[in-house]
Amino acid sequence: MNKTLISVTGPTAIGKTKLAILLAQHYKTEIISADSRQFFKEMSIGTAVPNTDELNQATHHFIQHKSITEQYTVGDFEREAIQKLSLLFKSNDIVIMVGGSGLYVNAITDGLNTFPTIAxxxxxxxxxxxxxxxxxxxxxxxxxxxxxxxxxxxxxxxxxxxxxxxxxxxxxxxxxxxIDKPKAIREFKVITVGLKAERPLIYNRINERVDLMMETGLIEEAKNLLTFRSYNALQTVGYKELFTYFDGEWTLDFALSEIKKNTRRFAKRQLTWFLRNKNTIWFDYDYEEETLLLEINKELPKLTHD
The missing domain is CATH 1.10.20.140 (Histone, subunit A)
Structure with a gap:
């Protein structure tokens, strides 16, 4: 088993996209996104989809490939992503996966739990x-x-x-x-790399990102999606607060403060989820590139000689 998936995790706004691109360029490979908010083509600003320049720096998969009107489950993602990985591993020994959606990340690294059919x-x-x-x-x-x-x-x-x-x-x-059943058997090894920072710094980065989203048109994007507000894809931070503002129940300033607060709470839950993986190699958000690559390279021989 000489194929390796490097999974980049961590809280929102920590710099996962930048690291994934660095790794993809270093290993001359491609990226699979496991961020469930970025699957939908109608949602760009509020989900912090990689910009055109970032997308041009490395080939990305599972970015804005679905419509919010389509049913798309974590099971669908697991099936399609595993198929894509099988294809990518034919020409690459290493593939990068990046995303802050813990359930979707685990679906690829560990497999989903089996549930009974429900009426x-x-x-x-x-x-x-x-x-x-x-x-x-x-x-x-x-x-x-x-x-x-x-x-x-x-x-x-x-x-x-x-x-x-x-x-x-x-x-x-x-x-x-x-849940928490035995892991699925995968035809590849996994290295999980996590980015971390002190909580106040994470929260500051979140606040700055939300302000930037507002400057680049989040309100207009949310207005264009208002008629679709009942869809599952839009039951998410950044949109539901603005919908309440459009309803006249909140002021814009209050809606903005709620977006920041709820995003901070989301980041806290992400950290709790990802810290459960004791095999994660953690790096500070302002890592030295050479040191990070050296540490990852140390893990690769262990995997390929198992």
Whole structure:
């Protein structure tokens, strides 16, 4: 097994794209994105999609390849990304993966857990509850049925809450009982590289990024997506706050402060998720390129001679 996937992880706004491009250029290879927010072609500014210059520096896959009107699950991504990796590994010994969506990263490195088939009417009923009673009622229900999963899931993400609930209700077992199963067998080795910084610095970078998004047209982008606000792809930070502003419920300044606050919370959850991987090689966000490449190169012989 002499093929290696280098997975670049870390919180939002830490510099993952820059590092992924550095690695792709150094190893003369290509990049797979595992950032679920960047899959959709209608969302650019609010998801910090790599700009034209960055995309031209290395070949990227799974960037804006879907429409928000399409159903696209983590299972779909796992299947398509593994197929793409099989193709890329025919001409490359190393491929780079980058993204801050922990579930999507794990789908490629470890494989997804297997869940029972659930009757569609259960999800339909939960979606109706979300519309009529709001997310909070679903959060209470999940806390009652599966407190273990409730304590670690992003309870502000209705898609994740509904998915867990439909498994609980359809199987009669907690959602958490189906996760953390043995890893899938992959035909490649994985090196995980993480970027980190002190929390105040991360938060400052997030605030600066949000301000830049506003300067480059986030409000107009969100306005153009307003009629699609019910789609799962738009149940995300940066858009849902502006939709509330468009509804007249918040001022623009308050919506902006909520975007920054919710992005900081998202970054905190990302760190919690990625720190669980004890095999990650961590580097400071202002790493020395030579030192970083040297450390990664030290790991490659270990992998190719296993």
């Amino acid at each position: 569609p009417k259960i999800r339909d009923g939960l979606n109706l509850d979300l519309k009529e009673r709001g997310l909070r009622s679903l959060q209470y229900k999940l806390k009652e049925l599966d407190p273990a999963y409730y304590s670690k899931v992003d309870i502000q993400n209705p898609q994740r809450v509904i998915r867990a609930l439909e498994v609980c209700m359809g199987s009669g077992k907690p959602y958490s009982s189906f």
